[in-house]
Amino acid sequence: MKFNRKHSLKEIATLINSEFVGDEDFPVLGMNEIHVVSSGDIVFVDHPKYYDKALESAATIILINKEVDCPQGKALLISDDPFRDFNTLTKHFRPFQYANVSISDSAAIGKNTLIQPNCFVGNNVTIGDNCIIHSNVSIYDNTVIGNNVIISAGTILGADAFYYKKRPDGFDQLLSSGRVVVEDNVGIGALCTIDKGVTGDTTIGEGTKIDNQVHVGHDTVIGKKCLIAAQTGIAGCVIVEDEVTLWGQVGTTSGITIGTKAVVMGQTGVTKSIDGGKTYFGTPIEESREKLKQLANIKKIPQILDQLKKDDK
Numbered sequence: 001m002k003f004n005r006k007h008s009l010k011e012i013a014t015l016i017n018s019e020f021v022g023d024e025d026f027p028v029l030g031m032n033e034i035h036v037v038s039s040g041d042i043v044f045v046d047h048p049k050y051y052d053k054a055l056e057s058a059a060t061i062i063l064i065n066k067e068v069d070c071p072q073g074k075a076l077l078i079s080d081d082p083f084r085d086f087n088t089l090t091k092h093f094r095p096f097q098y099a100n101v102s103i104s105d106s107a108a109i110g111k112n113t114l115i116q117p118n119c120f121v122g123n124n125v126t127i128g129d130n131c132i133i134h135s136n137v138s139i140y141d142n143t144v145i146g147n148n149v150i151i152s153a154g155t156i157l158g159a160d161a162f163y164y165k166k167r168p169d170g171f172d173q174l175l176s177s178g179r180v181v182v183e184d185n186v187g188i189g190a191l192c193t194i195d196k197g198v199t200g201d202t203t204i205g206e207g208t209k210i211d212n213q214v215h216v217g218h219d220t221v222i223g224k225k226c227l228i229a230a231q232t233g234i235a236g237c238v239i240v241e242d243e244v245t246l247w248g249q250v251g252t253t254s255g256i257t258i259g260t261k262a263v264v265m266g267q268t269g270v271t272k273s274i275d276g277g278k279t280y281f282g283t284p285i286e287e288s289r290e291k292l293k294q295l296a297n298i299k300k301i302p303q304i305l306d307q308l309k310k311d312d313k
Contacts, residue, residue, distance in 0.1 A: 001177045001199045002030035003093055009061065009075050012042070015092055016085040021067065022075025028061055031089055031177075033219065035237055035255075036200040042089070044082040083165050087175045090199075094177040097123045097141060110147065122158070128184070140196065146184035152212070155192040157182070161218030161236060163198060174198060176218065183207075189214065189230070205242065217254065229266070241276060 010024035029040030034057050037043050043059035045051055054062050055071055062070075063077045063086060070076050079085045103109070103121040110129035115121065120138045127133070128147035137151050140158025151157070157180045164171040178197025182188070182204045189212035196202055197219040204210070205224040214228055217236035222228070227245045234240065235254035245263045252258075252270040259276025269283030281288035 001032065001090075001094060003028070009077070012061070012089070013077055016063075016077065016079060016088050018063075018085065019067075019078040020076060021070045021078065022061075026061070026075040030199075031086070031093070032059070032199040033197075034059070035219070036197075042077070042086075044086040046082045083172065083174065087172075090175040090177045099123055099141075104141075116153075134190075140180070142179045143182070143196070144179060145182045146186070146206070148185045149182055149187070151188045152190040152192075154190050155188055155194075157188075157194050158196040159193060161195050161198045163218065163236070178202065178219065180204075183224075186210070192216075195236070211248075223260070244276075 007028045008024060009020050009022055009026035009028060012028050013020040027040055028042060031042040034043050034054060037057050037059035039058060039060050041059045042061040042063055043054050043057055044063040045054035046065045051068060060074045061077060062074060063079055063082045065079055065082050067078050099122055102119065104123045104125065106123050107121045107125040109127050110131065112129055113127055113131040115133045116135040118136045119133055122139055122141040124141055125139050125143045127145045130147055131145060131149045133151050134153040136154045138156045143158045160176040161174065163174040176196050176198050178200050180194050180196050181201045183206040185207045186204050187209045189210055191212055192210055192214045194202060194216040195218040200219050202216060202219055203221045205222050205226065207225040208222055210228045211230040213231050215233045217234055219236055220234055220238045222240040223242035223244065225243045226240055229246060229248040231248055232246050232250045235252050237255045238252055239257040241258060241260040243261045244258050247264060247266040249267045250264050250270065256270065256273040258270065258274055262274055262276045263279040264270060265279065265281040265288055268281050268285055271284050274280055274285065279288045280286065282291040
């Protein structure tokens with residue numbers, strides 16, 4: 001998330017009542033998760049295991065729970081609870097906006113776009129030309145939808161990320177301030193759920209077609225002309241490159257990349273990044289030919305055991 005104007009380090013420190021290391025006029029331009037940060041962004045870190053990753057990232061302001069050596073060209077915000085204070089900043093810069101109408105006055109709807117009854121279109125949503133939004137679709141704030149998009153009934157775009165910190169008394173949610181971006185010529189089936197980014201965008205690329213009951217996690221980027229079949233679950237921060245096919249009930253872990261033109265057969269668990277241009281199957285995932293050979297050999301085990309018993313006699 002980028003702020004609507006430049007802020008100073010001192011301004012941000014005042015908002016969260018924290019100490020800081022660096023020039024009080026050090027520029028702060030936004031706040032983001034570590035995988036999407038750029039210069040001028042705040043990133044938070046609250047565990048020593050990840051200090052170096054945060055300090056060495058592109059972010060130039062580190063919200064951290066311990067004073068450490070500050071790298072040149074960067075600044076620190078010292079907090080006893082960076083997770084809490086990151087949420088404080090989210091509430092300040094992108095607070096929840098109540099809407100008491102079905103289609104927000106701030107939404108922009110393109111030419112020849114049809115919106116069926118019982119839909120909700122939130123604040124600052126943009127929908128392009130020649131789209132069809134079927135009944136009972138919910139489109140949360142700040143979502144961007146391109147031209148010639150079809151969204152079937154009951155689908156939800158822009159729900160919060162599934163991102164929690166365990167506390168002694170339960171779980172705290174990391175508030176989501178990102179968006180969902182759906183590019184031109186995308187088709188989304190019924191009862192799909194596409195979560196917005198925590199601070200960035202969850203993106204569905206041009207020409208991609210998504211079947212019914214598919215879940216796409218926060219900050220995931222799906223490329224162009226992909227096919228995703230029913231009941232697939234894609235975790236957060238996944239990169240699905242162009243022209244990938246995911247068949248029914250595929251599930252993925254987070255933070256992986258699925259290469260261009262990969263084909264993943266039904267009920268496969270994608271537990272690691274995979275190269276493009278190949279077909280995969282099984283859990284743990286392997287190239288389908290190798291996996292099917294293994295399954296064929298397993299079927300031969302009883303026959304082999306019977307033969308061994310005969311040979312022993």
